[in-house]
Amino acid sequence: MKAASKTRKASTGASAEAADLLHEHELRRIIDTVLRLAKCTGAEETEVHVDEVADALTRFANNAIHQNVAEHGLTVSIRTVADGRTARATTNRIDEGSLRAAIEASLSLAQSQPKDPRLLPMPGKQRYRRVNRFFKQTAALSAEERARAVRRACDLTVKKEQVAAGIYSNGQSQSALGNSRGLFATYRETHSEFSITAQEGPAASWAKANSADVRAFDPQKLAARACQKAHLAVNAHELAPGRYTVILEPAAVLDLVGFLFYDFAATALQDKRSCLNERMGKQLFGQSITITDDIYHPLQQGAPFDGEGLPRQRVLLVDRGIPTNLVYSRAAAKAARKQPTGHGFALPNEYGEAPMNLVFGGGDSSIEKMVASTEHGLLVTRLWYIREVDPYEKIMTGMTRDGLFLVDNGRVTGAVRNFRFNQSLIEMLKNVEFLGPAVRATGEEAFEMVVPAMKVRNFHFSEVTKF
Amino acid sequence: MWDLSTNALDTAKLRGAAYGDVRVMHLRQRDLTTKNGQVGTLAQSESIGLGVRVLANGAWGFASTDRLTREGVAACAAQAVSIAKASALAKRNEVVLALEKAYVDSWQSPFRKDPFEIPLETQLALLLAADAEMRRVKGVTLTETDMQFRKIDSWFASSIGSRIHQRRVISGCGIAATSFQKEEIQKRSYPNSFGGQHALQGYELVESLDLLKYAPIIAEEAAALHSASQCPEKVGTLILGASQLGLQIHESIGHPIELDRVLGQEANFAGTSFLTLDQLNQLKYASSIVNVVADARLDHGQGLGTFAYDDEGVPAQCTDIIKDGKFRGYLSNRETAHLVGLDRSSGTMRTESWNRLPIIRMTNVSLLPGTWDYDDLIADTHDGILMETNRSWSIDDRRYQFQFSTEIGWEIKGGKKVRMLKNPSYSGITTEFWNSCDAICKFDHWTLWGTPNCGKGQPMQTMGTGHGAAPSRFRNVRIGTAFSNQ
Numbered sequence: 035m036k037a038a039s040k041t042r043k044a045s046t047g048a049s050a051e052a053a054d055l056l057h058e059h060e061l062r063r064i065i066d067t068v069l070r071l072a073k074c075t076g077a078e079e080t081e082v083h084v085d086e087v088a089d090a091l092t093r094f095a096n097n098a099i100h101q102n103v104a105e106h107g108l109t110v111s112i113r114t115v116a117d118g119r120t121a122r123a124t125t126n127r128i129d130e131g132s133l134r135a136a137i138e139a140s141l142s143l144a145q146s147q148p149k150d151p152r153l154l155p156m157p158g159k160q161r162y163r164r165v166n167r168f169f170k171q172t173a174a175l176s177a178e179e180r181a182r183a184v185r186r187a188c189d190l191t192v193k194k195e196q197v198a199a200g201i202y203s204n205g206q207s208q209s210a211l212g213n214s215r216g217l218f219a220t221y222r223e224t225h226s227e228f229s230i231t232a233q234e235g236p237a238a239s240w241a242k243a244n245s246a247d248v249r250a251f252d253p254q255k256l257a258a259r260a261c262q263k264a265h266l267a268v269n270a271h272e273l274a275p276g277r278y279t280v281i282l283e284p285a286a287v288l289d290l291v292g293f294l295f296y297d298f299a300a301t302a303l304q305d306k307r308s309c310l311n312e313r314m315g316k317q318l319f320g321q322s323i324t325i326t327d328d329i330y331h332p333l334q335q336g337a338p339f340d341g342e343g344l345p346r347q348r349v350l351l352v353d354r355g356i357p358t359n360l361v362y363s364r365a366a367a368k369a370a371r372k373q374p375t376g377h378g379f380a381l382p383n384e385y386g387e388a389p390m391n392l393v394f395g396g397g398d399s400s401i402e403k404m405v406a407s408t409e410h411g412l413l414v415t416r417l418w419y420i421r422e423v424d425p426y427e428k429i430m431t432g433m434t435r436d437g438l439f440l441v442d443n444g445r446v447t448g449a450v451r452n453f454r455f456n457q458s459l460i461e462m463l464k465n466v467e468f469l470g471p472a473v474r475a476t477g478e479e480a481f482e483m484v485v486p487a488m489k490v491r492n493f494h495f496s497e498v499t500k501f
Numbered sequence: 502m503w504d505l506s507t508n509a510l511d512t513a514k515l516r517g518a519a520y521g522d523v524r525v526m527h528l529r530q531r532d533l534t535t536k537n538g539q540v541g542t543l544a545q546s547e548s549i550g551l552g553v554r555v556l557a558n559g560a561w562g563f564a565s566t567d568r569l570t571r572e573g574v575a576a577c578a579a580q581a582v583s584i585a586k587a588s589a590l591a592k593r594n595e596v597v598l599a600l601e602k603a604y605v606d607s608w609q610s611p612f613r614k615d616p617f618e619i620p621l622e623t624q625l626a627l628l629l630a631a632d633a634e635m636r637r638v639k640g641v642t643l644t645e646t647d648m649q650f651r652k653i654d655s656w657f658a659s660s661i662g663s664r665i666h667q668r669r670v671i672s673g674c675g676i677a678a679t680s681f682q683k684e685e686i687q688k689r690s691y692p693n694s695f696g697g698q699h700a701l702q703g704y705e706l707v708e709s710l711d712l713l714k715y716a717p718i719i720a721e722e723a724a725a726l727h728s729a730s731q732c733p734e735k736v737g738t739l740i741l742g743a744s745q746l747g748l749q750i751h752e753s754i755g756h757p758i759e760l761d762r763v764l765g766q767e768a769n770f771a772g773t774s775f776l777t778l779d780q781l782n783q784l785k786y787a788s789s790i791v792n793v794v795a796d797a798r799l800d801h802g803q804g805l806g807t808f809a810y811d812d813e814g815v816p817a818q819c820t821d822i823i824k825d826g827k828f829r830g831y832l833s834n835r836e837t838a839h840l841v842g843l844d845r846s847s848g849t850m851r852t853e854s855w856n857r858l859p860i861i862r863m864t865n866v867s868l869l870p871g872t873w874d875y876d877d878l879i880a881d882t883h884d885g886i887l888m889e890t891n892r893s894w895s896i897d898d899r900r901y902q903f904q905f906s907t908e909i910g911w912e913i914k915g916g917k918k919v920r921m922l923k924n925p926s927y928s929g930i931t932t933e934f935w936n937s938c939d940a941i942c943k944f945d946h947w948t949l950w951g952t953p954n955c956g957k958g959q960p961m962q963t964m965g966t967g968h969g970a971a972p973s974r975f976r977n978v979r980i981g982t983a984f985s986n987q
Contacts, residue, residue, distance in 0.1 A: 090584075095769070102585070107566075123545045124547070147622075152539075230769065382541065419897070419898070431904050435772075456986075496986070
C-alpha cells in the first residue's frame with residue numbers, strides 16, 4: 035500500500051519534545067488523495083477533515099509530579115454524498131488502503147439510509163480572515179521545562195506548609211478541511227495551560243491560566259495566588275443558606291454562562307429546546323449584558339471556519355440585555371431563510387451549530403471595588419459540577435469550590451463553607467450590579483471565554499456542605 | 502502487535518526504564534441517531550495506536566503514537582523514558598509497585614450478535630420506527646433516538662512478561678421524547694436518559710429493549726408532565742428507580758472510593774474524597790442492609806466495567822466496598838495498594854484509548870440485591886415519592902453533598918401510586934442518605950446499568966462504568982430542593 039504522505043515526522047529518539055506537525059502541503063496531499071480515491075468509488079461529493087495534535091501534559095499532586103504524558107495523533111474524517119444521502123467515516127491510518135476503506139465505509143453508511151431532501155450541496159471555495167494563534171515558544175516547551183516550573187511551584191507550597199496539585203500543559207494542533215467543490219482551509223494553533231490547587235489542611239484555593247502563548251502567564255504568580263487564597267480559606271465557618279449578593283470571579287462567571295451557548299443555536303430554537311424560544315427580541319437580561327460570538331477577538335482561540343468550511347462571522351447575540359441574533363449552520367439558515375453565520379458542526383449531526391467563542395461586554399469595576407461596595411455578601415473563586423435543573427428557566431445547580439469568602443462592610447472577613455446553588459441564569463443576568471473588565475477566563479465546565487467578574491444580587495444558595 | 506510491543510519495551514529498557522508496559526489498541530465505533538424522523542448522526546470511526554508507560558529514575562513517563570512502524574514505536578518509547586526522567590526532577594518518593602504475576606492470555610467478551618454485522622438498514626429502521634411512534638403523540642415537540650456500538654481490541658504487554666489480548670464489544674441504545682408547552686420543557690427517556698442503556702453485549706441488547714413498546718409510553722408521559730403537580734418541597738420517604746439509583750451509586754460511592762482521589766492525585770480537577778484512609782473498616786457508610794461490591798468479573802454481569810484484566814495487567818476481581826453497611830474497601834492500583842494494607846492491586850486501572858494513561862476507575866460498582874418485591878415495596882409505603890430516570894446530577898468535590906433531579910415522579914399514598922409529579926429532585930449528605938436506606942428490591946428487579954460517560958483525569962478520559970441496582974427506599978430525605986425559592 036502506498037502511503038499518502040511519506041514525510042510524516044516522529045519525535046527524534048531521546049527527546050521529550052512534542053512531535054512536529056505536518057506541513058500544510060502534506061495536509062493538502064492527504065486531502066487530494068482522498069478526493070482522488072473517492073472520485074473512483076462513485077461518491078458524488080466528498081469532504082475531508084484532517085486533524086493533527088501533538089500535546090503534552092505534566093500533572094502534579096502532593097507537591098510532586100505523578101503523571102507526565104505526551105501524545106501525537108492524526109485523524110482523517112471523510113464525508114461522502116451519494117444520491118442525496120450523506121455519512122462520515124474516520125480513520126487514523128493514512129495509507130491509501132485505509133483511506134479507501136474509510137471512503138467505502140462512509141458510502142456504505144450513506145447508502146443505508148433514506149434520502150434526505152434537506153441535504154445541501156457542499157460549499158465551494160471560501161475566503162478566510164487570517165488569525166495568528168501559533169507561538170513557537172509554546173510548541174517548544176519541553177518536559178524538562180514543565181518539570182522545573184512545577185518544581186518551583188511546589189517548592190513555594192512546601193515553604194508555606196501547603197500541598198499543591200495541578201497541571202502544566204502545552205501543545206499544538208492543526209486542522210485542514212477540503213472538499214470536492216474546491217474548498218480548502220487550514221488552521222494551526224498552540225495552547226498552554228497552568229492550573230494549581232493549593233491545600234492547607236482542609237482548606238484549598240485555586241488559580242489557572244490558559245493561552246496560545248505560554249509567555250502570557252507566569253506559573254509562579256499563579257502558584258503564589260493560590261497559596262495566598264488557600265491560607266485565607268482556612269477556618270471556614272458555616273453560614274445559613276439563602277439569597278446573597280455574590281462577587282463572581284471570571285472563572286465562576288465563565289462556568290455558569292457557558293451553559294447558555296447552545297441556546298443561541300438556530301437549530302435549538304427550531305427543535306424547541308432553547309430557553310430563547312418565544313423570548314427573542316425581549317428584554318430578557320439586564321441592560322449591562324451584551325454578548326458577542328467573536329472568533330477574531332484577540333483573547334479567543336479556534337479556527338476561523340466551521341465544520342463545513344464556512345468562514346466564521348462575528349455575531350451580536352445579546353444587545354443590552356435583549357437576545358438579538360442566533361447563529362446558523364447552512365441547513366438551519368435555509369430552514370429559517372437566513373444567511374449562515376459559519377457556526378455549523380461537521381455533518382451529519384443533529385445539533386446544527388453553536389457559538390463557541392463568546393465574548394461578554396465588560397465594565398470598569400475591579401473585584402476590589404466590588405468588595406468595597408458590598409455591605410454583606412460572598413466572594414466566589416470557582417464553581418463546580420454545574421448541571422441544568424430546568425432547561426427553560428435555565429436553573430442551574432452546582433457547588434462553590436476552592437475558596438468562598440465572606441464580605442462584610444466592604445472587606446473580606448473570612449472563609450465560609452461551600453454552598454450548593456440553584457440559580458436561574460436568566461434571573462442572574464438580570465441582577466448584575468457591576469461588571470469588571472472582560473478577560474480570557476478558564477474553568478473546568480465550559481469552553482474558555484472572554485468574560486468579566488460580576489457582582490450579582492440575590493444569588494440563591496440552597497444548601498451547605500461539610501467543608 | 503506483539504512485535505511492536507516488544508520493540509517498545511526493549512527500547513524503553515535500553516533507555517533506562519526499570520519497568521514498562523505497552524498497550525496497542527484498536528477501537529472501532531459506530532454511531533447512529535435520529536431526530537424528528539430524520540437521520541441525524543451516521544458515522545463510523547476507527548483508531549489504532551500504541552501507548553507506552555515507563556518507570557525511570559523512580560518516576561513515571563507516558564507517550565503515545567499512531568505511527569506503528571518499528572522506528573515510530575521506538576521513538577515513542579524513548580520519549581516516554583525522557584518524560585519519566587523529567588518527572589524525576591520533581592518527585593518526592595520513588596514509585597513502588599505491588600507484585601503481580603505475568604499472564605499470557607486471550608479473552609473476548611461474550612455476545613450473541615455482532616452489532617457491526619447487523620445491516621445498517623435494520624438498525625436505522627428500528628430507530629426511525631421508534632421515532633415515529635413517539636411523534637404520533639400530541640404535544641411531543643422533539644424526538645430523539647440513538648445507537649452506539651464499539652469493538653475494542655487491546656494488546657497489553659509488560660516488562661514482567663505479560664502478554665494479554667482482550668476484545669470487548671459494547672452496545673448502547675436509547676430513545677427520548679421532549680415536549681415544549683407554556684414556557685416549560687419536559688422530557689422522558691427510555692430505558693435511561695443520556696443515551697439509554699449501555700452494556701458489554703452485542704446487538705441482543707438492542708433487541709431486548711422493546712423500543713416500539715415503550716416509545717408511545719414515554720412520549721405520552723412527556724406531554725402529560727406539563728399538567729402534573731409540582732413535586733412538593735419536604736423531608737420524607739423516597740423510592741428511587743433502579744437507573745437513578747445506579748447514578749446515585751456512581752456519584753456517592755463509586756467516586757469516593759477511588760484511591761487516587763483519596764490520596765489527593767485528583768485534587769486540582771475531579772476532586773478528593775471524604776473517605777480518608779482512617780475511615781477504612783471504621784465508617785458506618787450505610788444501613789446494615791446495604792452491600793456494595795466493585796466487581797469486574799464476568800460472573801457479576803456484562804457491564805461496562807467488566808473485563809478479564811485491567812490495563813495494568815491485573816486480573817479482574819470482586820472487592821467488598823460496603824459490607825453490612827460498613828466501609829470495607831477502595832479501588833486501588835499497583836502503585837497505591839500498599840497504602841491501604843493490600844499486597845495486591847484490586848485491578849481497576851483503565852484507559853480510554855491507546856493515547857491515554859491508565860488511571861484508577863470504577864469497574865462495576867453495584868448495590869447487591871435485597872429481599873423486597875417491587876409491588877410489596879410500593880404497598881408498604883404509606884407516604885412517599887417515587888423518582889425515576891435521571892435529569893440532572895451534581896455533587897461536591899469531596900462527595901459529601903449531592904443533588905439529583907429526575908424526569909418524572911409519582912406520589913405514593915397508602916401504598917399506591919396516586920399521581921404524577923413534575924420536576925422532582927432530592928438532595929442530601931452521602932453517608933446520611935445511605936444510612937437511611939430501609940428497603941432494597943430483590944434480584945428480579947436488579948439491572949446492571951451502564952454509565953458510558955464518566956469523565957476523569959487530565960487529559961480528560963471518558964470511561965464506561967457499570968452499576969447494578971434495584972429500586973430502593975430511603976427515609977427522611979430532603980425532597981424538592983432544586984426548585985425551592987425560585
